[in-house]
Amino acid sequence: MWWALLGVAAGYLVPVALRALLRRGVGAAVLLCAWGAMVSLIVTALALPVLAELLRRCWLSAGPVDSSRVDTAAAAVSAVIVVVAAVRGGWRFGHLSRMRHRLHGKHFEMNWLLTGQRPRPGTVVWLPATEPLAYSLAGQPPLVVATTGLYRVFDDATVSAVLAHEHAHTARRHHLFVSLADTVASGLGWLPVMRQSPSLVRTLVELDADAHAARAHGHHRLLQALRTMQHTPAPPAALGIAGECTQLRMARLSAQSCGGAGRLGGAAARLGAGLVLGVPALLSLSAVIAVVSCTAA
Numbered sequence: 410m411w412w413a414l415l416g417v418a419a420g421y422l423v424p425v426a427l428r429a430l431l432r433r434g435v436g437a438a439v440l441l442c443a444w445g446a447m448v449s450l451i452v453t454a455l456a457l458p459v460l461a462e463l464l465r466r467c468w469l470s471a472g473p474v475d476s477s478r479v480d481t482a483a484a485a486v487s488a489v490i491v492v493v494a495a496v497r498g499g500w501r502f503g504h505l506s507r508m509r510h511r512l513h514g515k516h517f518e519m520n521w522l523l524t525g526q527r528p529r530p531g532t533v534v535w536l537p538a539t540e541p542l543a544y545s546l547a548g549q550p551p552l553v554v555a556t557t558g559l560y561r562v563f564d565d566a567t568v569s570a571v572l573a574h575e576h577a578h579t580a581r582r583h584h585l586f587v588s589l590a591d592t593v594a595s596g597l598g599w600l601p602v603m604r605q606s607p608s609l610v611r612t613l614v615e616l617d618a619d620a621h622a623a624r625a626h627g628h629h630r631l632l633q634a635l636r637t638m639q640h641t642p643a644p645p646a647a648l649g650i651a652g653e654c655t656q657l658r659m660a661r662l663s664a665q666s667c668g669g670a671g672r673l674g675g676a677a678a679r680l681g682a683g684l685v686l687g688v689p690a691l692l693s694l695s696a697v698i699a700v701v702s703c704t705a706a
């Protein structure tokens with residue numbers, strides 16, 4: 410039970426700590442890894458009372474079980490939290506996946522109509538429109554979408570910087586992070602760390618994509634693009650060049666800060682996403698095994 414209480418306490422402290430580190434200029438990729446690690450640890454802590462009770466009742470005790478009332482009550486509360494989180498979070502994840510799939514399908518068809526070819530990984534879908542727009546979509550293959558209007562307001566090098574920002578979103582699995590953040594917010598939104606995850610993670614993925622693009626194309630080009638396009642819209646299920654915390658992003662680009670944007674940063678961020686996906690899956694598997702062995706005993 411104490412682990413669960415520690416998890417709840419961490420749920421209040423972690424967002425404060427992550428935002429403080431963000432303000433101090435810590436790399437976005439490192440913070441994405443830290444977010445993933447903390448979210449998976451907190452989910453584990455919340456599930457521990459019910460898992461421990463199942464373990465005690467099913468595997469460790471052949472005779473009558475001597476659980477205290479407090480442990481039993483904690484296990485019941487933990488079970489309710491886990492089941493509600495799984496149902497609400499699972500529904501949200503499925504809803505977002507369907508929305509992304511529909512949007513990706515429309516752009517896939519549009520590319521067929523415009524070029525007569527299937528888009529391949531790394532393809533940019535160029536839309537003939539005068540308004541400068543750029544955004545990326547998750548799917549198979551992930552797509553970067555841009556309008557020809559970009560060339561109306563930027564030179565070739567700046568357009569390349571804008572496209573690099575969007576390619577960074579797809580290559581560094583930023584859409585998955587955003588989906589996971591929305592999922593934990595739906596499932597465990599009563600905890601501040603989960604409730605604030607969508608806004609925090611959207612800010613971090615934009616900073617990470619900026620840093621990645623700036624390393625290859627220079628800070629000033631991306632800064633110029635961001636200033637010009639900061640009010641341009643993108644579809645709800647896409648990640649555009651303009652997004653969360655534009656002022657913070659422009660401040661970082663002006664300060665030429667791009668810590669953690671390289672391969673190591675990318676690996677750290679992927680580790681974070683892996684933890685958020687892997688730990689709940691492992692916990693679910695343990696719970697299923699425990700329940701099945703309990704029923705069979």
Ligand SMILES: [Zn+2]
Pocket residue numbers: 574575578615618648649650651652
């Ligand atoms: Zn972006």
